[in-house]
Amino acid sequence: MAQETNAPAENPISEPEEFIEADELAALRAERDELRDRFMRALADAENSRKRAERDRREAEQYGGSRLARDLLPVYDNLKRALDVASDETRAQAAALIDGVELTLRELTSVLGKHGVTAVDPAIGDVFDPQLHEAMFEAPVPGTKAGQIIQVMTTGFLLHERLLRPAQVGVSSNTGG
Helix, strand or coil, rough: CCCCCCCCCCCCCCCHHHHHHHHHHHHHHHHHHHHHHHHHHHHHHHHHHHHHHHHHHHHHHHHHHHHHHHHHHHHHHHHHHHHHHHHHHHHHHHHHHHHHHHHHHHHEEEEEEEECCCEECCCCCCCCCCCCCEEEEEEECCCCCCCEEEEEEEEEEECCCCECEEEEEEECCCCCC
16 A cells, blocks of 8 residues: 655745746846835925925015015105295205205115115107006107107006006007107
8 A cells, every 4th residue: 555645745836946036036126126216206296396385486586575675665755745835935944844854765765775675767769668657547649659658657666577567557559649
């Protein structure tokens, strides 16, 4: 009678050891490549975030005071109007007051300039520019061409290169010359 052995039989389907190692090596390489790709993307994201934060910081530094500057523009307008309506008689009677208003206007203009605020002060006859001017009315004025500025109501202002407030102007609607 044949004697049974309790030893496990060899699995004829199992792969040799060298093929298992090659498969594991391929899986490890694929995982390494995936992790390298994820690392490089994370590194690029971090660099983009750093650049974005730097740009945001510069913009906040340049344009952070735009609300304050915009709120000060009516002060400028009122001081300028006060000087524009002062007649020669008023200037003679209240010379010290007029000098004080002029000095205050110059100081305000200087402070605004230190912070990058510059005036957009078109002259009569200049060409209307919708990027810098706001047309308040159009009227046919003899001797002008369509699109020429015929009146300036308020001065406009730029904060660095951004428009803070457009200059308010009247524009000629003449079709002839």
